[in-house]
Structure formats: structure tokens, C-alpha cells
């Protein structure tokens with residue numbers, strides 16, 4: 001079943017592009033790796049011993065006598081698929097269609113007895129696996145931070161919220177990468193979630209008309225405190241001027257009072273002979 005799931009998920013990938021796929025031992029089997037290779041998709045994954053169909057590797061006991069970092073590998077000469085068994089604290093089996101044990105390099109591992117880090121021989125395939133599966137662990141721990149608190153007896157509702165959560169976290173990771181490239185300071189995950197929520201509620205929507213079924217998150221008193229998300233501020237949909245009480249203009253580069261406010265953003269902005277903050281606020285990316 002694990003293999004079917006993988007084949008189903010890759011069916012929309014273009015063939016022959018040398019995509020590399022990483023998976024844990026729930027999915028791996030020799031057959032799966034072979035089938036993927038035929039489609040031009042490369043694979044690295046941990047694998048359970050009983051799925052290796054008679055591939056004879058050194059037993060765990062023998063490896064443990066050789067000590068940490070001991071390894072053994074076999075190549076299926078028909079398909080050029082490699083299986084590597086590596087002994088760290090216990091054995092781990094990895095299967096791959098594009099990388100094997102070589103080149104072996106040292107990695108730092110924690111030694112419980114000596115209570116310090118020691119260098120251990122490590123095959124290339126394990127290093128590659130650890131490097132790329134790290135992303136899955138990161139996603140797991142980040143989604144755990146913002147787990148939905150909604151309790152429901154219907155399991156699929158939980159699945160739905162979990163999916164949304166995962167999408168938001170992944171988007172935030174991309175946003176963070178983007179900020180790094182532009183050398184901007186990154187947004188916090190919780191702020192990012194708030195921005196997404198605000199934007200979805202307000203962007204390209206007319207003011208004063210809540211979207212059907214949307215929670216009443218944004219009471220007018222709350223909006224007054226908060227600035228609209230940048231996607232809302234620049235969406236150019238119905239930012240109409242409105243007359244109100246006299247208050248400070250909320251354009252950060254301005255220090256005048258104004259009785260004009262934007263009906264959608266619900267903040268005061270000035271418009272007079274010298275300045276046009278109403279326009280600037282809704283057109284300039286940086287204020």
C-alpha cells in the first residue's frame with residue numbers, strides 16, 4: 001500500500017526529469033524504487049529488512065562488533081539500485097537508485113558514554129537522506145506549534161485543519177527564505193498566520209460586507225488598532241474616503257491631523273494642498 005501511495009502522488013510529475021524523492025521506511029521497497037526509476041524518478045529512503053527480498057547484508061551483531069560507523073552494501077546489478085546497512089547505535093537500512101555508500105565521510109555523533117561528540121564514518125546515502133528528510137521533521141514540529149484547538153469527533157475535519165495548517169507553515173518557510181534573499185528581517189510565524197487571516201477576510205472585498213460564513217474576527221474597534229495587511233492595503237478595491245472625527249494621519253511618514261478616513265482600512269489618512277496620504281498609503285509599498 002505504501003508503494004501505491006507514492007506512485008499515485010508522483011503520477012503528475014513529468015517523466016525523465018530526474019526528480020529525487022525522499023521517504024521513510026513506511027513506503028520503501030525494491031519494487032517501488034525500480035518502478036520509480038523506470039519513470040526517471042530517483043529515490044532515497046530507509047527500508048525495512050523484510051522488504052529487501054533476500055538481499056544478504058552483514059548481520060547487526062557482526063556490524064556492532066566492528067563498532068560505530070560500520071557498514072555493508074549491496075548493489076542490484078540489473079537495476080543499479082543500492083542497499084546500504086549502516087551501524088550507528090543500531091542498524092539502519094537505506095535504499096537508493098542514485099547514491100550509494102561512497103564517498104564515506106565523518107559525521108559528528110553524540111557519544112553517550114564519553115559524553116561528547118565523536119567522529120563516525122557515515123556513508124554518502126545516509127548523509128543525503130538526513131539532509132533532505134530534515135525538512136519533514138521541521139514541518140512536523142512547526143505544525144505542532146500551531147495545532148488547531150478545535151475538538152471534533154469527525155476525524156476528517158481535523159484532517160482538513162491540519163492540511164490548512166501545513167500549507168500556512170510551508171508558505172511561511174518560503175516567505176522566510178524570500179526575506180533572507182532580500183536581506184529583510186523575517187516575519188514571526190504567529191504574525192504571518194495573522195496576516196494570512198486578515199488578508200483572506202479583507203482582500204478584494206467590499207467594506208462592511210462580511211464574506212459568507214466568515215467568522216466575525218474583525219470588529220471595527222479591533223481594526224482601528226490594527227493596520228491592514230499589505231495585500232489589503234494595496235489591493236485597490238474600494239478604499240473610499242469617508243468623513244469622521246479629527247485624528248492623527250496613520251501614514252507613518254506623516255504627522256498631521258485629518259478628519260478623512262479610508263472606509264475599508266478604517267484608518268485616518270490626510271488629503272490637503274501639501275500631502276496626499278490617502279493616495280500614498282494605498283499605492284506605495286514602503287511608507
Ligand SMILES: [Zn+2]
Pocket residue numbers: 233239240262263264265266282
Ligand atoms: Zn484603505
Ligand SMILES: [Zn+2]
Pocket residue numbers: 249250251254255256269270271275276277
Ligand atoms: Zn498624512
